[in-house]
Amino acid sequence: MSLGIVFLSEVFGTGMLTLLGCGVVANVALRGTKGNNGGFLMVTWGWGIAVFAGVFVAAKSGAHLNPAVTLGLLLNGKAEYAPGVAIDFASTLTYFAGEMVGAFLGAVVCWLAYKQHFDDEPEPAGKLGVFSTGPAIRSTPWNVITEVIGTFVLVFVILTLGGTPSGLGPLAVALLVVGIGVSLGGPTGYAINPARDLGPRIAHFVLPIKGKGSSDWAYSWVPVVGPLVGGALGGLMARLVPIIVTAAS
Secondary structure, three states, X not given: OOHHHHHHHHHHHHHHHHHHHHHHHHHHHOXXXXXXXXXXXXXXXXXXXXXXXXHHHOHHHOOOOOHHHHHXXXXXXXXXXXXXXXXXXXXXXXXXXXXXXXXXXXXXXXXXXXXXXXXXXXXXXXXXXXXXXXOOOOOHHHHHHHHHHHHHHHHHXXXXXXXXXXXXXXXXXXXXXXXXXXXXXXXXXXXXXXXHHHHHHHHHHHOOOOOOOOOOHHHHOHHHHHHHHHHHHHHHHHHHHHHHHHHHO
């Protein structure tokens, strides 16, 4: 498989992920929508369905949709990211680039879909919350720890049971994301994906959103670093567990 196909697959898959994921947050958070005040459970299920759709769209490239998943696969010691895609420097950058571009574009399309509601929403924080995550209690070390734990669960389960998100299957990954959201999402909004947070945050920064306020760059590194550390640990642990179990038996 060519790296061009990998790039496009990840762009479209991650774009679908952020379009539907940011879309459900917009539906809940912005004033005057049909889903306004639908609650956090609606958001978690919306993100789960967003992952379900994204994995289907990007199945050809393994549907990483997430730099933390790509990093986890890299450190897991696998030979390929997807059938026919060798793990090397060029393919790793291709996945990262496709995920970031797709996340940005999906957020832009979400803004277009909710343009009038963004204009009508008086609270800048509500607008930013559509694009990116923020902590319920701002405490940087603990916010990072929360993101590390949530992303560790995501990557460890995917690699242990399926090898890649497409290998685990769209429905299984979707339910896993819902489970992480309802159980571990309360403190930080569970970014668990650097591209999902940074790409839309950049979109928030560059788009002409009326009264949008700050993009909160002071916090922006937390949902990048935390998930990358969690993904790395998940990949390493998924590699070690079979060795430990075999040795113990």
